[in-house]
Amino acid sequence: MSIENDTESVNEEEDEDEDVAEVANPGPPRWKTVHNPSCNPYPEWQGVSRSDEILSPLQYFQQFFSEDILESIVQQSNLYAMQNNPNKPLNLTTKELEQFLGTVVYMSLFGLPRTRMFWNKACRVSQVADTMTLNRWEAIKKYLHFSNNEDRQEEGNDPLHKIRPLVTHLISKLKSIPMREKLAVDEQMVPFKGRSRLKQYLPSKPKKWGYKILVLAGSDGVPHNFEIYTGRAVHPPELADIGASGNVVPSLAQPIPKQEN
Known part of the structure; x- marks a missing residue:
C-alpha cells in the first residue's frame, strides 16, 4: 500500500471518529431565523416610559x-x-x-x-x-x-375580610405605576409556618410553606397587580372561562393599558 493511500485511510478514520464524538456530545443548537417578507414587523410599543428617578x-x-x-x-x-x-x-x-x-x-x-x-x-x-x-x-x-x-356578613364569606381594605388599597397603588413593555404572570410565596387555613405547600419553591400570591409583574420586577390565593377564585363574568389555572392570566391582566402594542 502506498503512503498516499495510508494517509487517506487515516484521515477517513479521524473524520469518522469526529462524527461519532459529535453525535455522542452534541453542541448547543444553532437557531436559524427564517426571513418571511410577508410577515409584518413587530409593532412599536406606545406606552409611557416610567421615570428612573430614585426616591428616598x-x-x-x-x-x-x-x-x-x-x-x-x-x-x-x-x-x-x-x-x-x-x-x-x-x-x-x-x-x-x-x-x-x-x-x-x-x-x-x-x-x-x-x-x-x-x-x-x-x-x-x-x-x-x-x-x-x-x-x-x-x-x-x-x-x-x-x-x-x-x-362583615357571615363568617367565611371572604377569607381575607380582615385585611381586605388594605389589599384593595395596595392593589390600586400598584395599578397606578406605569407598566413596562414586557409583563409576566407568576406565583410568589410569602414565607409562613404558623397556623392558617390559607397556608400552602409548594415543594418546588425555595420557601415551601407560606401564603401563595399570584402576581402580574414587569420585566424590572415591579408588581402591578396581585391576588392572594385562598383556595377558590371568583371569576369575573365578563371574561372567558378557560380553566382554573388559565383564568388567572386574564384576571390579573385587566389593568394592562389597551392600544399600546
Whole structure:
C-alpha cells in the first residue's frame, strides 16, 4: 500500500471518529431565523416610559401607605380597642402608627428572633427602643385592625375580610405605576409556618410553606397587580372561562393599558 493511500485511510478514520464524538456530545443548537417578507414587523410599543428617578425610602413608603389608608387603620384600631375594653382606649394617632410601622420594618431587617429583645438591656436596639416603649408597641400590635369585625356578613364569606381594605388599597397603588413593555404572570410565596387555613405547600419553591400570591409583574420586577390565593377564585363574568389555572392570566391582566402594542 502506498503512503498516499495510508494517509487517506487515516484521515477517513479521524473524520469518522469526529462524527461519532459529535453525535455522542452534541453542541448547543444553532437557531436559524427564517426571513418571511410577508410577515409584518413587530409593532412599536406606545406606552409611557416610567421615570428612573430614585426616591428616598420614606417617599417610596408614602406612595403606598398614603394618608387616607393610615387614617383608616387608626380609626379601625381605636374602634377595635373600644370594642374589647371601653375603659382602656388605645388613642392611636397617625404619627404613632407611622412610628410603629417604621419599627416593624426595621425589625424585619435587623433579624432578632424575638421582638422583646429590641428592648432588652443585653441586646437593646436604640432605633426601636428609643422610638416607642415596649408596652405601647405591644398594645398597638394587639389592637391593630384594618376593618370592622361587626360589618362583615357571615363568617367565611371572604377569607381575607380582615385585611381586605388594605389589599384593595395596595392593589390600586400598584395599578397606578406605569407598566413596562414586557409583563409576566407568576406565583410568589410569602414565607409562613404558623397556623392558617390559607397556608400552602409548594415543594418546588425555595420557601415551601407560606401564603401563595399570584402576581402580574414587569420585566424590572415591579408588581402591578396581585391576588392572594385562598383556595377558590371568583371569576369575573365578563371574561372567558378557560380553566382554573388559565383564568388567572386574564384576571390579573385587566389593568394592562389597551392600544399600546
